Amino acid sequence: MIAFFQPYSLIWTRINALIIKEILAVWRDKKSRLMLIAPPLIQLIILSHAATLDVYNISLGIYNEDQGWYSHEMIQRIKGSPYFKNVYEFRNPKDVVRAINTQQVIVSLQFQSNFSRLIAAGETAQLQMTLDGRKSNASQIVTGYLNTIIQDFNRDILTYQGVRLPEPLDIEYRSFFNPNIEYILFTVPSLVAILSMMLAQMVTALSVSRERENGTFDQLLVSPLQPWQILIGKMIPAMIISIGESTLLMVVGLFLFEIPFEGSLLLLYSSMIVFLLAMVGVGLFISAISHTQQQSILGSFVFMTPTMLLSGYATPIENMPHWLQPFTNLLPIKHFFIIIKGIFLKNIPAYEVWVHTWPMALIAIFTLSLAGWMFKRRLE
Amino acid sequence: MVGHPQTAIQVKNLTKTFPGMEKPALEDINATLRPGIITGLVGPDAAGKTTLIRLMAGLLLPTTGHIKMLGFDTHMDASSIHDITGYMPQKFGLYEDLTVFENLELYAKLHGIKGDKKKDVFEKMFHFTSLKPFVDRLAGNLSGGMKQKLGLACALLSEPKVLLLDEPSVGVDPLSRRELWQMVQDLIHQGITVVWSTSYLDEADQCEEVLLLNEGKLLFYGPPQELTRRVQHHVFQMDVPPEKRRLVLSHLLSRPGIIDGVIQGNKIRLVCSPTFPQSSKDPAWHSIKPRFEDAFVDILGGGPGGTSVLADHIPHKKTSGMSSIQANHLTKKFGDFTAADNISFSIKRGEIFGLLGPNGAGKSTIFKMLCGLLQPTHGKALVSGLDLKTATSEARSHIGYMAQKFSLYGDLSVKENLNFFSGVYGLFGQSRQEKINQMISIFDLNPYLNSNAGLLPLGFKQRLALACAVMHEPDVLFLDEPTSGVDPITRREFWNHINGMVEKGITIMVTTHFMEEAEYCDRIALIYGGKNIATGTPDELKESVRSKTTPNPTLEDAFIKLIEHSDVYKKERGGE
Amino acid sequence: MIQFSWERFWAYFQKETKQIVRDPSTFLIAFVLPLLMIFIFGYGVSLDAKEVPLGILLEDTAPTSRSLINAFLGTPYFETRTGYDRTALLEDLTAGRLRGIITIPLDFSKNILRGTPAPLQILLDGSEPNTARFVLNYATGVVSNWNVQQILERTSSYIMPISPEPRVWFNPDLNSREVLLPGSIATIMSLIGTLLTALVVAREWERGTMEAMMSTPIRIQEMFLAKLLPYFLLGLGSMTLCVSLSIFLFGVPFRGSFFVLLFATSLFLLGSLGLGLLISSATRNQFVASQISIMTGFLPSFILSGFLFEITSMPWPIQALTYIFPPRYFVTLIQSSFLSETPKELLLPNLGALAIIAAVFLIFAAMKTVKRLD
Structure with missing residues (x-):
């Protein structure tokens, strides 16, 4: 009985020793412990608030040649809108040009001198809007806000003028999962995924190249540890550290930012393990091909930056061209974004989690085998 | 202000304390170094040798007291000092991605050497270092000895008035070491002042004067003969x-x-x-x-x-007649280059076998093939009858390995390192704890249990490294330049343990550049140009070169003579 | 005053340049990553939504409702799918296969024809706020327009009092690529300026070459400048690559002055280099240097620069933070340089801010670079 079990416990003792060592290597030193905790927390706090494509606090310029009531009322309505913060009134068309050129305002409205007269006469008055195309996203959104204000005003004017209008369409909206469409509900779960991904990858990418630079790698290779055992011994600590990291970030998200959590923790953690395994595989691969720590760091960067851009975090994947969209399926984080947001906000069913987990599992198998193969190759 | 002609370097009431350290690294040092001689700087590990040299180079400031280099104060006139001194740090800063020539040229330009003068100096340096054939090679691809020579050449280019050398001969083979010494000797004749820090005491013996430091204090200052x-x-x-x-x-x-x-x-x-x-x-x-x-x-x-308390705790290994390590026609090729060429030998149980050879001769390649870190191109390396490259972890758990540089985990504590290595070698439960405690008491590691291994004094690093390598009671122990740069006392302690273990039937495979260490071997293989050019006991090797001119050859003489005899010498002298 | 020697400077400069040319990872970060990013921004990532999957839950099948659906089908912004089963559509919304559902209730057409309020519901997937906002705004717009059309068809007795006439300057199609491509240059410059320099200098410390250099007659100013210049030129080279690709491959117009672009890039690079040198001489360790470079160089250029995310929409403490980091000023300048002629009022304050920040970083870095080990 004992003889039967001994080989297994022996392997376990060996791998276990390696795991403890790896964790201590990052956790024991005060500086690197700080690097593990402080930057992700700061990033979570800043990024969760900064990364919004929404547009608020808009500055708007007005050049009004019209003395009448209609332009005055229009301006009041704009000032009353929650989106517009600064409304500058200019006396000179040159000032308008300058204000846009210098980005003092993003949009300016020009009321011509006959604006009120035309409206009062029941004719159409043109309202010129000049937008700063250098801020393409903001301009688009601002146009939307202004159009809504104008249409409401139009309807009211017509009513004043005694036109009997059919009742307006009563459009109401309901936003599921995020009633007030708050960005932070989106950014926090996304950042949990991004930051733990970066950590998992960095820790593994550096772990082998650091041992190479310090000369301790030979020491591991002459020990009874088999290459696959070394790989496992490098994987598990990175998994533990990055799962710990994401737990910390989630706790901050849930309690400090009060992000709702609707779904199942079990589903979240099991899919997270698959996701992080895939990233650890990438990290190990980078580690296997790098000679120095500098190469590991820069290599991770060259992988991470495009990943972030194509992940759907910064800009929606639907906006990408059709031919590119299938390629984003190769990025584990794309799938995990769907899962983590789904579980946090939507309580998506296990089946949906599975739909996005198996591609990650395939990627994990691929990256880990690639890393293992590269690793073995470099040992020869 | 010009110093007294009989004074090159004046050290006065010098104390240096680093923040966070209890004891000063150097305490109240006074010395007046004469110009035109080599002053040796010796002392055990952590005596403060490197600190003193850095203070002289103006790279550190004294806490109290001062140093005057040819009349220039290191504090006030650091830049004047940099104009007149050549400094070679221990970890010499060659740019490994620049070629030999580019490294030299960089230093020449930084020192404002140009035109015909540059040509002359370069010629001289190439002659000095015999680096001429390698001018276009990247410094990173040079062998250790050649790197060291290039480093020295860079420090010498400017024809400095003072030359500060911090352990220039660590890891350098005896042949190169002799050449290095000769180069510096030639400088002395030109009136240069040299400070030479070393842990090779045969070098100190040849210095005109010696500064002996211990724990930051000056123990002795004078001609070495006076101490002897x-x-x-x-x-x-x-x-x-x-x-x-x-x-x-x-x-x-x-x-x-x-x-x-x-x-x-x-x-x-x-x-x-x-x-x-x-x-x-x-x-x-x-x-x-x-x-x-x-x-x-x-x-x-x-x-x-x-x-050796360590050896006392090790049970006797069976000393059957079977050979413990066997090299069968080992050959390793890197591209066109043959690093090891058809090497065969066999090592008995309980034998100390030394692998000697100049830098870049191929002995590390052979060593690595024997312990399974490199795959031979042809031939086989067997340890206890098993090929380590293909063998199971079971086979590898019978060997111990101690690397050239300190290669334990510097950012883990002593205790954590012991835990790690005992675990990796499959010790567990009660026996693991007992073994760890035993190692702690044998090597007297208790006071450092929770310190980072990287911050230990060199002697304790050495002990810890040995403890980690033998904890699982291996049959064969591989030692790669185990005491390079280590002071004589620590080296003796180390060899006590090795000697004791050999008596218990453990086999030792060791590479070294240090002839003192080679004397401990039962048999030696001399590797040169990838070939095994001589095998025998130390005395047999000495005997083989006895002649009228050298009636009493040392092992170093034997080393140099045998290499000179080797016909490949002229053609292939060079690195990997 | 210590004599500055151009020969020593030149020697160190040559050494640094050779190292840059020989290290594959330098090449990777200075040319491969920029190429990747330019292609991603040029071909891939876009802020302009189109063909967002939208579901229409049709409970009312009268012609009026049909005409509303046609209005949705006619816009390029949505890819509309009509359905009759509420549960199925909601499932798709939850799974992210639909980003919004327009519910047309049973008595919709009846109400319209009768002139009584006709409720219309838009259901959104709030887990994607960007898309949710977009769907809300555009769907509302489509419905309003449709409603106006309906009114005009039935009663052509009146006209709209105010008709908005939007004119977009600099970028009439509001194509986000023309904004993102120039903006991404800031990120690339800060990677070269800060991350690469920090790593390279930290490596000199780790390998001990710094100690050897310090004991030579090279003056600190010479070393400092000779270290800066090669990375500065590398940055300009990488910038030229990005700008040429943006203009010639992706057709982003360049209306400003190349001189301004060059000047702004130079100031920005100097600031980034100063930061990189400061980080590396403060940490002397590659891992820590890389982490701090990411925090202070890369992320601000990405997040706090206004190139992707509108700075005015951020909470005030974060807005305040953007003023400390140079990318904000640089992105403004570079985006203007591409799309417009940059007016003096925009030019001077931003250039001034860049110059001041660069000076501060460089002075601190120079102070921190001492020819001593302790």
């Missing part, structure tokens, strides 16, 4: 039967009054205290001329004794 005189008439040598030499040494060292003892081939060298009773001296002992190392060990309070 204190052990005059107390140094002896005796012949011993080769198979008993380790036991005899161990026995002798445990006798009171014996200060120091080392193995020199089939002889034992002893230093006795002046109070050692005349009557207990063996008639077979004949008095010999003392050397600096004898006095050094004496002034530092003697060697570490002769017994």
Whole structure:
């Protein structure tokens, strides 16, 4: 009985020793412990608030040649809108040009001198809007806000003028999962995924190249540890550290930012393990091909930056061209974004989690085998 | 202000304390170094040698006191000092991604050497270093000895008035070491002042004056002969039967009054205290001329004794006749280059086998193939009958390995390192804990248990590295330049353990550049140009080069002569 | 005053340049990553939504409702799918296969025809706020327009009092690529300026070459400048690559002055280099240097620069933070340089801010670079 079990416990003792060592290597030193905790927390706090494509606090310029009531009322309505913060009134068309050129305002409205007269006469008055195309996203959104204000005003004017209008369409909206469409509900779960991904990858990418630079790698290779055992011994600590990291970030998200959590923790953690395994595989691969720590760091960067851009975090994947969209399926984080947001906000069913987990599992198998193969190759 | 012509470097009331350290790294040092000579800087590990050299180079500021280099104060005139000194740091900063020529040129330009003068100086340096054939090679691809020479050449280019060398000969083979020494000797004739820090005491012996530091204090300053005189008439040598030499040494060292003892081939060298009773001296002992190392060990309070607690705890291994390590026609090719060419030998159980050779001759390649870190292109390396490259972890758990540089986990504590290595070698439960505790008590690691291994004094690093390598009681121990840069006392302690273990039937495979260390070997293979050019006991090798001009060759003489005899010498002298 | 020697400077400069040319990872970060990013921004990532999957839950099948659906089908912004089963559509919304559902209730057409309020519900997936906002705004717009059309068809008795006439300057199609491509240059410059320099200098410390250099007669100013210049030129080279690709491959117009672009890039690079040198001499360790470079160089250029995310929409403490980091000023300048002629009022304050920040970083870095080990 004992003889039967001994080989297994022996392997376990060996791998276990390696795991403890790896964790201590990052956790024991005060500086690197700080690097593990402080930057992700700061990033979570800043990024969760900064990364919004929404547009608020808009500055708007007005050049009004019209003395009448209609332009005055229009301006009041704009000032009353929650989106517009600064409304500058200019006396000179040159000032308008300058204000846009210098980005003092993003949009300016020009009321011509006959604006009120035309409206009062029941004719159409043109309202010129000049937008700063250098801020393409903001301009688009601002146009939307202004159009809504104008249409409401139009309807009211017509009513004043005694036109009997059919009742307006009563459009109401309901936003599921995020009633007030708050960005932070989106950014926090996304950042949990991004930051733990970066950590998992960095820790593994550096772990082998650091041992190479310090000369301790030979020491591991002459020990009874088999290459696959070394790989496992490098994987598990990175998994533990990055799962710990994401737990910390989630706790901050849930309690400090009060992000709702609707779904199942079990589903979240099991899919997270698959996701992080895939990233650890990438990290190990980078580690296997790098000679120095500098190469590991820069290599991770060259992988991470495009990943972030194509992940759907910064800009929606639907906006990408059709031919590119299938390629984003190769990025584990794309799938995990769907899962983590789904579980946090939507309580998506296990089946949906599975739909996005198996591609990650395939990627994990691929990256880990690639890393293992590269690793073995470099040992020869 | 110009200093007195008889003073090159003046160190006055110098104390240097680093923040966070209890004891000063250097305390109240006073010395007046003469121009035009080599002053040796010696002392055990952590004595403050590097700190003193850095202070002289103006890279550190004294806490109190001052240093004047040719009249320039290191604090006030650091830039003038940089104009007149050449400095070679221990970890020499060659740009490994620049070629030999580019490195030299960088230093030449930084020192404002140009035109015809540059040509002359370069010619001289190439001649000096015999680096001419390698000018276009990347510095990173040079062998250790060549790197060291290039480093020295870079420091010498500017024809400095003062040359500061911090352990320039660590890791350099005896041949290159001799050439290096010759280069510096030539400079002395041009009136340059040299400060040479070293842990090779045969070098100190040849210095005109020596500064001996211990724990930040100046123990001795003067000509080395003056220090050596204190052990005059107390140094002896005796012949011993080769198979008993380790036991005899161990026995002798445990006798009171014996200060120091080392193995020199089939002889034992002893230093006795002046109070050692005349009557207990063996008639077979004949008095010999003392050397600096004898006095050094004496002034530092003697060697570490002769017994190894470690070996006492190791059970006897079976010493069957079967060979323990076997190299069968080992060949390794890197592209067109043959690093190891058809190497064969076999090592018996309980034997110390040394692998010697110049830098880049291929001995690391052979060593790595034997312990399974490299795959041979042809041939086979067997350890206890098993090929390590393909063998199971079971087979690998029978070997121990101690790398060239300190390669434990520097950012883990002593305890954590012990835990790690015991675990990796499959110890667990009660026996694991017992083994760890045993190692702690044998190597006296208790005071450092929770310190980072990387911050230990070198001697303790050495102990820890050995502890980690032998914890699982291996049958075969691989040592790659185990005591390079280590002071003589720590080296003796180390070899005590090795000797003790060999007596228990453990096989040792060692590479070294250090002839003192090679003397401990039972047999030596001399590797050169990827080939095994001589195998034999240390005395056999010495004997093979005995001639009229060298009636009493040392092992170093043998090393150099045998290489000179080798016909490949002229063609292939070079690195990997 | 210590004599500055151009020869020593030149020697160190040459050494640094050779190292840059020989290290594959330098090449990777200075040319491969920029190429990747330019292609991603040029071909891939876009802020302009189109063909967002939208579901229409049709409970009312009268012609009026049909005409509303046609209005949705006619816009390029949505890819509309009509359904009759509420549960199925909601499932798709939850799974992210639909980003919004327009519910047309049973008595919709009846109400319209009768002139009584006709409720219309838009259901959104709030887990994607960007898309949710977009769907809300555009769907509302489509419905309003449709409603106006309906009114005009039935009663052509009146006209709209105010008709908005939007004119977009600099970028009439509001194509986000023309904004993102120039903006991404800031990120690339800060990677070269800060991350690469920090790593390279930290490596000199780790390998001990710094100690050897310090004991030579090279003056600190010479070393400092000779270290800066090669990375500065590398940055300009990488910038030229990015700008040429943006203009010639992706057709982003360049209306400003190349001189301004060059000047702004130079100031920005100097600031980034100063930061990189400061980080590396403060940490002397590659891992820590890389982490701090990411925090202070890369992320601000990405997040706090206004190139992707509108700075005015951020909470005030974060807005305040953007003023400390140079990318904000640089992105403004570079985006203007591409799309417009940059007016003096925009030019001077931003250039001034860049110059001041660069000076501060460089002075601190120079102070921190001492020819001593302790």
